[in-house]
Amino acid sequence: xxxxxxxxxxxxxxxxxxxxxxxxxxxxxxxxxxxxxxxxxxxxxxxxxxxxxxxxxxxxxxxxxxxxxxxxxxxxxxxxxxxxxxxxxxxxxxxxxxxxxxxxxxxxxxxxxxxxxxxxxxxxxxxxxxxxxxxxxxxxxxxxxxxxxxxxxxxxxxxxxxxxxxxxxxxxxxxxxxxxxxxxxxxxxxxxxxxxxxxxxxxxxxxxxxxxxxxxxxxxxxxxxxxxxxxxxxxxxxxxxxxxxxxxxxxxxxxxxxxxxxxxxxxxxxxxxxxxxxxxxxxxxxxxxxxxxxxxxxxxxxxxxxxxxxxxxxxxxxxxxxxxxxxxxxxxxxxxxxxxxxxxxxxxxxxxxxxxxxxxxxxxxxxxxxxxxxxxxxxxxxxxxxxxxxxxxxxxxxxxxxxxxxxxxxxxxxxxxxxxxxxxxxxxxxxxxxxxxxxxxxxxxxxxxxxxxxxxxxxxxxxxxxxxxxxxxxxxxxxxxxxxxxxxxxxxxxxxxxxxxxxxxxxxxxxxxxxxxxxxxxxxxxxxxx
Numbered sequence: 001x002x003x004x005x006x007x008x009x010x011x012x013x014x015x016x017x018x019x020x021x022x023x024x025x026x027x028x029x030x031x032x033x034x035x036x037x038x039x040x041x042x043x044x045x046x047x048x049x050x051x052x053x054x055x056x057x058x059x060x061x062x063x064x065x066x067x068x069x070x071x072x073x074x075x076x077x078x079x080x081x082x083x084x085x086x087x088x089x090x091x092x093x094x095x096x097x098x099x100x101x102x103x104x105x106x107x108x109x110x111x112x113x114x115x116x117x118x119x120x121x122x123x124x125x126x127x128x129x130x131x132x133x134x135x136x137x138x139x140x141x142x143x144x145x146x147x148x149x150x151x152x153x154x155x156x157x158x159x160x161x162x163x164x165x166x167x168x169x170x171x172x173x174x175x176x177x178x179x180x181x182x183x184x185x186x187x188x189x190x191x192x193x194x195x196x197x198x199x200x201x202x203x204x205x206x207x208x209x210x211x212x213x214x215x216x217x218x219x220x221x222x223x224x225x226x227x228x229x230x231x232x233x234x235x236x237x238x239x240x241x242x243x244x245x246x247x248x249x250x251x252x253x254x255x256x257x258x259x260x261x262x263x264x265x266x267x268x269x270x271x272x273x274x275x276x277x278x279x280x281x282x283x284x285x286x287x288x289x290x291x292x293x294x295x296x297x298x299x300x301x302x303x304x305x306x307x308x309x310x311x312x313x314x315x316x317x318x319x320x321x322x323x324x325x326x327x328x329x330x331x332x333x334x335x336x337x338x339x340x341x342x343x344x345x346x347x348x349x350x351x352x353x354x355x356x357x358x359x360x361x362x363x364x365x366x367x368x369x370x371x372x373x374x375x376x377x378x379x380x381x382x383x384x385x386x387x388x389x390x391x392x393x394x395x396x397x398x399x400x401x402x403x404x405x406x407x408x409x410x411x412x413x414x415x416x417x418x419x420x421x422x423x424x425x426x427x428x429x430x431x432x433x434x435x436x437x438x439x440x441x442x443x444x445x446x447x448x449x450x451x452x453x454x455x456x457x458x459x460x461x462x463x464x465x466x467x468x469x470x471x472x473x474x475x476x477x478x479x480x481x482x483x484x485x486x487x488x489x490x491x492x493x494x495x496x497x498x499x500x501x502x503x504x505x506x507x508x509x510x511x512x513x514x515x516x517x518x519x520x521x522x523x524x525x526x527x528x529x530x
Contacts, residue, residue: 032124033117036136040116043140044109044149047397049101053516055402058104058152059432060459065090066099067454074457082259085210086154104152111156112149116140118163119342119349125170126306127350128296130357130374135306135349137382142341143389144334147396154211155338161208162218162339166313168201169222173229173237173304194240202244209252213259214336216252217320219245221312221343228308269330272322276332280318283344287314290347293354306350314343352381399516404484406436408516413480414440416511416522422447422476426489426499430482430518431460444480447472448495466498473502479523485514505529 054062060080064072064087072091076084089107097103120136127135139145149156175194208215226241291307317337325332356377363372386393399405410433417423423444425431434441435453448469451462463469473479481503483489491497507523514520 032129032132033120033136035133036120036140037113037117039137040113040140040145040149041109043146043393044112048105048109048150050150050397050401051399052101052407053399053402053405054101054104054152054407054436055404055517056406056429056432059406059436061087061090061152062099062104063432063435063453064459065094065104067091071454071457075453075459076258078457079262079265079459081262082212082255083154084255085207086157090152101152105150108149108151108153108156111158111160112140112145114160115145115156115163115339115342118160118167119345122163122167122170122309123306123346123349125174126304126309126346127353130378131296131306131350131353133349134352134356134378135345138349138352139341139345141382141385141389142345143392143396144338145341146393147401148335148338150397153335155335158208158212158215159339159342161204161211162215162313163342165201165205165208165218166222166309166342168197168204169225170304170309172197172201172240173226198240198244202247205244206248206251209248210255212336213252213256214317214321214331215339216249217317217337218313218339219248220320221316224312224316225309228312229303263329266329266331269325269333271330272325272332276334277322279334280322283318284315287311287344287347290351293351296354306346310343310346312343313346314340316340352378356381402517404517406433406516406518409433409482409518409520410437410440412513412515412518412520413444413482416513416520417444417480418478419443421445421478421480421522422473423480423482424448424473424499424503425460426481426483427492427496428460428463430484433482433518435460445476447476447479448499463493463495466494469495469498470502473499474506474525477525479503479507479525481521481523483519483521485517485519 061083064075064080067075069088069091072084072087076087080087090104093103093107116136116139119139120132122132123135124132126132145156145159148159172194175197205215205219209219223241223245226238230237287310291311293306295305317340321332321337353374356374360372360374360377395401399408413423413433417440421444423434423441423446425433425446425448428448431446431449431453434446448463449461450464453459453461456462464472481489481499489496489500491500503523506529507525510522510524512519512521
C-alpha cells in the first residue's frame, strides 16, 4: 500500500505550525513507509511455500475457498461464520488465479506489508521520520508477524486494518488544535477533512471487525487514546469517536451474535497458560520502559505520542482477551490479537530511534571526525536483529514450524494404503487430508462418512451412527487409520469412541509411521475378537 506523501507530514492547517520533524530534511516522504514495506515484502516472500506444507488451519481455508459462494454461505450457517469475509476473499482469488499456495498466502503477505508501511507512517506522526521507520522495521522483524504473514488465515489482514485505522485516527487527532488558533476558513477546512477521516476510520474499522470481530479491542484502545490526547475545548473528539464506535459495533453485532452460537468450535482453547501470562507481562514491561523515552523536540507541545497511541493498542487487546478468558470462556490465543504488535512497535521503534540519536550525539561530542549518523546506527541495529533472529526465521519457513503438515501425512497414506482398504479418521477433523488432496484417497473407502463437507455445510462432513461405523469397519480385513502423532488417539464424539473400541477389540496394529505431525497406521482384522 502506498501512502500519499502529503499525509505523512504533520497537519499544520488550523493550528500553530509545529517545527519540522527531527531529521525531516534528510528523508524523502516515501522512504518512511517504503523501507519497512520493502523489508516486510522480502520477509513475506522468502520461503513462502514452506516446501509445499499446509497445516490444519490453512487446510480449512484451502478447502472452503474452493467451494462456490452459495456453498460457503450454506456452511457458515453451521460453522466458521466468523471467517466468512475472509473465505469469500480467498475464494475470489482462487477463481482468478487458481488454487495454489501463492494465492492462499499472498493476502497475508500484503497485509504484513501494509501493516509495516502504515505503522511507519503513524510512527512518523508520533516521533518523526526516524522513529517512524524504526517502528515499521520493528514490526516487520517481529517473529510473530513473520509467521502469520505467511499463513492462509486472516490475522495479518486484520493487523493491516487496525494499522490503517490507527493512522486515520491520529490524522483526526492531528487536525485538532487549541481553540482560537486558526482562521475561520481553516477551521471549516479542518472540519471537512476531519469528517472525511472519521468516515474512512469507521469504514476501515468495520471492515476489519468483519474479518475478525476480536479487533474491536483495538476500537476500545483508540477510545483511550482519544481520552488521553484531547485538550480543553475539544470535547467533540470524544463524542465523534463514540458515534463512530457505535456504528462499528452495530455493524458487527450480527456477526458477533451468529458466532456466539458456534462457540463449540473454540472448545479446544485452554485457559491462559503461565507462559502466555509471562509473555504478556514481559511485553508490557518493555512497553512501559519505552514510554520513558523523551519526545522529540517537534512533539513536545502535543499530547499525541507513542505512549498515548501505542500503549493502549498493546495492552487493551491482550488484557481484554485474558479477562474474557477468565470470566466468560477461554479464548486467549496470541494470533487472535496479533494486531496488538502494532502498539509494541510504535513504542519500541521511537525508543530505538532515540537511542540511535543519543549515541550518535555522544560520539560526535567526543570525536569531531568520522561522525556517525543516527540513521546508520539504526540500520546497524536492524541488521544485528535480523542476524540474531536468523535461526528462528529459518525454522519458521520449514514444515516443522507448524502443528502439522497435511500433505506430508497424505504422502504416508499413499505409501501404506492398498486398493480396497477402508480408511478411518480419528478424530473426524483429520479428514482434512482427503479434502486438501483427494487423489491419493481415491481407492480408499471412508467408512464413517455419511455426508460430504460440501453437502452437509460443514468443514469435515457428517458421520454415520456409531453402530454403522462398527459394522462398516468389521467388513474390512485391513484398515488405514489417520490420527495425531505423539499420543493415543483422542475420542471426542460417540463415533470416535466406537472407532477406538472396534480397533481395540477386533483389529491388530501392523504398522505405524509418523509424518507431518500425524500418525498413519494400518490394522488387520483378527480372526476372533479380543
